[in-house]
Amino acid sequence: MPLRDPADYRDKTADWMEFFARRRRAALRPLVTPTLLAEHAEDPRGGDTPHGHALQDVLNYVHNLPTDGKSFAYAEQPGARYRVGILRARGTAPLLPAGPAYASEREAVHAVFLERLRSLGLLDAGEAAR
Amino acid sequence: MKRAQIRGYCDRPNVRPGERLDFFVSSPRAGTYRTRLVRLVHGDRNPAGPGYKDVEIPGVWCGEHQASCQYTQVGAHVRVDDPGAALSAREGLGLHLHLWATLPHKRQGVIGRWSDTEQRGWALALENGHLVFLCGDGQHVARLVSPRPLFPEVWYSVVVSFDAGSGAASLSQVVTLNSVNSRFGRMVDLDGDAAVAGVLPAPAGAEVPLLMAGLAASEATPGRVVALYNGKLDGPSYFPRPLQAAEVASLHAGGRVPGARAQWDFAAGITRHGIAGDAVQDTSGHGFHGLCINQPDRAMTGWNWDGREEHFVHCPEQYGAVWFHEDSLDDCRWQRSLSLEVPRDLPSGAYALELRQDDTTDRVPFFVVPGADARRARIALVLPTFSYLAYANSQVLLNAAGGQAVMGVLTTLDDIDLELNETPEFGCSTYDYHRDGRGFQYSSWRRPILNLRPDYRHEFGSVWQFPADLHLVDWLTVKGFDFDVLTDHDVHAEGAALLRHYAVVISPSHAEYSSWQMLDAYEQYFTGGGRGMYLGANGFYWVASQHPDKPWLIEVRKGESGDQAWRARPGELFHGTTGERGGLWRHRARAPQKIWGTGYTAHGLDVSAGYHQLPDARDPRIAWIFEGIGPAEVIGDFGLVNGGASGLEMDRIDYSLGTPPNTLLLASSHGHTASAMLVPEDQYFAYPGITGRDNPLVRADIAYLTTRHGGAVFSTSSMAWCGSLSHNGYVNNVSRMTENVLTRFAAEGDIEEVV
Numbered sequence: 001m002p003l004r005d006p007a008d009y010r011d012k013t014a015d016w017m018e019f020f021a022r023r024r025r026a027a028l029r030p031l032v033t034p035t036l037l038a039e040h041a042e043d044p045r046g047g048d049t050p051h052g053h054a055l056q057d058v059l060n061y062v063h064n065l066p067t068d069g070k071s072f073a074y075a076e077q078p079g080a081r082y083r084v085g086i087l088r089a090r091g092t093a094p095l096l097p098a099g100p101a102y103a104s105e106r107e108a109v110h111a112v113f114l115e116r117l118r119s120l121g122l123l124d125a126g127e128a129a130r
Numbered sequence: 131m132k133r134a135q136i137r138g139y140c141d142r143p144n145v146r147p148g149e150r151l152d153f154f155v156s157s158p159r160a161g162t163y164r165t166r167l168v169r170l171v172h173g174d175r176n177p178a179g180p181g182y183k184d185v186e187i188p189g190v191w192c193g194e195h196q197a198s199c200q201y202t203q204v205g206a207h208v209r210v211d212d213p214g215a216a217l218s219a220r221e222g223l224g225l226h227l228h229l230w231a232t233l234p235h236k237r238q239g240v241i242g243r244w245s246d247t248e249q250r251g252w253a254l255a256l257e258n259g260h261l262v263f264l265c266g267d268g269q270h271v272a273r274l275v276s277p278r279p280l281f282p283e284v285w286y287s288v289v290v291s292f293d294a295g296s297g298a299a300s301l302s303q304v305v306t307l308n309s310v311n312s313r314f315g316r317m318v319d320l321d322g323d324a325a326v327a328g329v330l331p332a333p334a335g336a337e338v339p340l341l342m343a344g345l346a347a348s349e350a351t352p353g354r355v356v357a358l359y360n361g362k363l364d365g366p367s368y369f370p371r372p373l374q375a376a377e378v379a380s381l382h383a384g385g386r387v388p389g390a391r392a393q394w395d396f397a398a399g400i401t402r403h404g405i406a407g408d409a410v411q412d413t414s415g416h417g418f419h420g421l422c423i424n425q426p427d428r429a430m431t432g433w434n435w436d437g438r439e440e441h442f443v444h445c446p447e448q449y450g451a452v453w454f455h456e457d458s459l460d461d462c463r464w465q466r467s468l469s470l471e472v473p474r475d476l477p478s479g480a481y482a483l484e485l486r487q488d489d490t491t492d493r494v495p496f497f498v499v500p501g502a503d504a505r506r507a508r509i510a511l512v513l514p515t516f517s518y519l520a521y522a523n524s525q526v527l528l529n530a531a532g533g534q535a536v537m538g539v540l541t542t543l544d545d546i547d548l549e550l551n552e553t554p555e556f557g558c559s560t561y562d563y564h565r566d567g568r569g570f571q572y573s574s575w576r577r578p579i580l581n582l583r584p585d586y587r588h589e590f591g592s593v594w595q596f597p598a599d600l601h602l603v604d605w606l607t608v609k610g611f612d613f614d615v616l617t618d619h620d621v622h623a624e625g626a627a628l629l630r631h632y633a634v635v636i637s638p639s640h641a642e643y644s645s646w647q648m649l650d651a652y653e654q655y656f657t658g659g660g661r662g663m664y665l666g667a668n669g670f671y672w673v674a675s676q677h678p679d680k681p682w683l684i685e686v687r688k689g690e691s692g693d694q695a696w697r698a699r700p701g702e703l704f705h706g707t708t709g710e711r712g713g714l715w716r717h718r719a720r721a722p723q724k725i726w727g728t729g730y731t732a733h734g735l736d737v738s739a740g741y742h743q744l745p746d747a748r749d750p751r752i753a754w755i756f757e758g759i760g761p762a763e764v765i766g767d768f769g770l771v772n773g774g775a776s777g778l779e780m781d782r783i784d785y786s787l788g789t790p791p792n793t794l795l796l797a798s799s800h801g802h803t804a805s806a807m808l809v810p811e812d813q814y815f816a817y818p819g820i821t822g823r824d825n826p827l828v829r830a831d832i833a834y835l836t837t838r839h840g841g842a843v844f845s846t847s848s849m850a851w852c853g854s855l856s857h858n859g860y861v862n863n864v865s866r867m868t869e870n871v872l873t874r875f876a877a878e879g880d881i882e883e884v885v
Contacts, residue, residue: 001319002319002321003281003318003319003320004322005279006259006279006280006282007259044539044540045539045737045772046736046737047736047772047773050737050803050804051803056804056805059538063534063535063538063540064531064532064534065531066531067527067528067529067530067531067533072527072541072543073540073542073543074544074548075542075543075545078544078587079177082542085543085548087528087551090525090528090551091551092551093548094548094551109539109540112540
């Protein structure tokens with residue numbers, strides 16, 4: 001049967017990616033503990049104390065998320081005021097929703113980390129609040 | 131937010147006293163702006179460092195000027211002027227070309243003499259994934275639509291025929307896929323051939339040129355182009371009459387039909403040295419030559435590429451394609467705003483024209499290099515302007531999913547990053563991807579380059595390139611060294627003869643992109659007794675070519691391996707502007723270790739570390755390097771760049787790659803993280819254990835070597851090195867070691883040979 005229309009075919013990799021994401025998130029979910037969150041909050045970059053293996057595993061997954069819709073720390077006033085924004089496609093202004101402002105980059109980066117965990121279902125409200 | 135603000139650029143990076151420099155300024159705000167000239171000293175606003183520093187040059191270039199908003203036409207296309215309307219289809223039309231569309235679902239002009247606002251003329255276009263032949267008389271548009279949609283990245287032969295007398299028109303497409311020229315091969319039973327016929331009204335003559343890869347926006351706005359095409363075209367031809375069925379069949383079969391009024395051959399002009407010009411040759415003899423606008427990708431594999439030859443020079447007949455992108459840019463082409471003469475007594479250095487309007491400021495950098503007869507300092511700092519271009523307006527974190535994984539941190543973006551994301555007309559870097567996924571292989575100086583601003587903190591989370599090099603400019607200034615500034619563009623043009631004016635030349639944080647001429651210059655200079663300080667890393671890594679007709683433009687094609695954002699497609703690794711092989715210098719037998727002793731080994735963009743002294747540090751012949759530094763001291767376990775002098779990107783000695791055998795290994799860094807990674811070209815097999823935690827190749831080396839005739843090279847092998855110079859009020863062991871070496875290298879007298 002000849003192929004006539006590219007619209008008839010989709011990239012089946014998406015099926016695998018969904019499967020992989022489900023399995024990977026299930027594996028990472030137990031790692032996201034209050035201790036791990038505190039480790040990141042204390043030193044998001046790992047410059048003072050190297051990140052432990054569990055946090056590194058979680059960060060590796062978080063860092064690899066697709067760009068569109070990815071949260072990021074926005075330096076509204078570098079050194080003084082930071083917010084969390086959402087990236088969109090090139091040529092489209094990122095979203096900068098009203099939300100808490102942070103006095104330090106470290107706090108804002110940790111807020112991004114929490115936001116990404118939340119969007120992945122790796123964090124519930126109770127953990128975020130602890 | 132100050133993202134809608136005044137912006138500018140100048141016509142070239144380097145200028146000599148007494149020469150004029152043209153500036154191009156645009157602002158979305160009405161009113162005036164003020165200018166002044168500043169010498170740039172330090173840009174990094176990290177509160178742990180000395181902060182932003184510039185110095186006004188009093189009375190020079192101060193003024194108030196009227197602001198205007200300038201238009202930028204992006205997108206690669208070809209223009210063919212046709213003042214006699216010989217290509218207007220008034221006698222009928224035959225059209226043939228080969229097409230390989232990357233985003234066929236978008237509305238795009240393929241070829242036509244069509245005015246989009248007036249809806250007048252004719253055009254072959256793409257609409258909703260289908261080829262369409264348009265005829266417009268200014269009132270109505272008639273369409274002949276191919277019934278088969280196009281598969282992306284598949285070659286088709288396309289023929290249009292139109293009889294102006296009867297209105298009979300036909301459009302046909304034939305798949306010309308082979309095993310290598312398209313996205314998939316012969317395994318696919320692709321039923322993509324199609325033909326359609328109809329009767330169309332005669333098009334009215336549009337007062338616009340013939341365009342390929344776009345549609346003229348309007349007769350009232352010459353030069354403005356819309357519906358820009360993404361993909362390749364090969365061998366378009368125009369006949370001033372309809373084509374017979376046998377002729378259509380012959381063209382689809384790869385044959386030639388006599389009587390073309392225009393026969394454009396994109397490969398005509400290929401020589402051993404590439405196909406650098408913007409000209410598109412009409413080989414019909416009628417003189418309808420075209421001009422490329424915005425530098426489409428040239429020397430690309432054509433519809434008939436069979437995969438047996440990978441260099442366009444050897445079979446230009448298979449490289450007849452040009453790849454167009456809707457977001458290419460070689461020059462903003464703004465109206466000149468200011469033409470300013472550099473004062474004859476202005477010292478060599480890094481400068482900026484400051485543009486200030488209301489509460490917004492832009493600083494447009496440029497570099498004043500010594501005049502031919504000027505008194506020279508003994509020290510030259512070579513600012514890597516080729517690398518500044520390669521990174522110009524990079525948006526890796528905004529556009530590449532893996533960007534943050536490479537960095538190993540969740541980075542912070544600022545207004546410049548967001549402005550770049552919202553302003554596609556400023557173009558991208560050789561680290562970014564065109565809309566259709568192809569990597570950008572050209573980069574231009576003639577546009578606002580927002581990450582070339584002195585205080586920009588790069589999207590990678592630290593200062594990078596020019597703002598990082600200002601760490602060194604500041605240190606040299608504070609320490610009172612008399613130095614000249616040169617650029618890559620000068621070294622490329624003048625070679626070793628230029629460097630021989632100096633006792634020592636310094637390469638700062640990240641001179642990653644080099645031409646053959648630049649490598650020759652350094653090698654000849656060092657072997658002739660010159661001395662070099664390589665205070666960066668990942669230098670002299672990628673092959674870069676300067677466009678011979680547009681020296682403000684470079685070409686880079688990322689090769690089969692390397693720490694890279696993209697990879698040239700099969701058969702497309704050779705640079706169109708020079709004919710030389712792209713990729714890593716290491717893969718052309720010119721690894722950086724051969725000249726500088728060290729070459730790229732790892733990146734670690736999250737956390738930096740310090741260096742630990744090794745046995746060669748105690749060699750009495752080089753005791754002067756460690757003067758004032760204790761034998762147990764860790765060197766550079768501090769600094770503005772992620773807390774250490776060894777970080778971001780790092781180099782190592784490697785005798786197998788050409789490090790001179792007499793090179794001393796004085797110290798190496800230790801303590802890199804799990805996000806610090808060995809470069810791909812050293813991995814061969816993929817395996818666990820390539821990070822800074824567990825791989826001994828993830829490090830930076832401090833190396834020293836001498837050459838004959840008193841030459842010497844000192845390399846610190848880290849992009850973060852210069853970020854540690856100002857620590858503790860410039861009193862620290864990185865500063866001390868740098869000063870020890872520079873003082874010795876700049877002094878009169880011999881350097882003891884170390885063999």
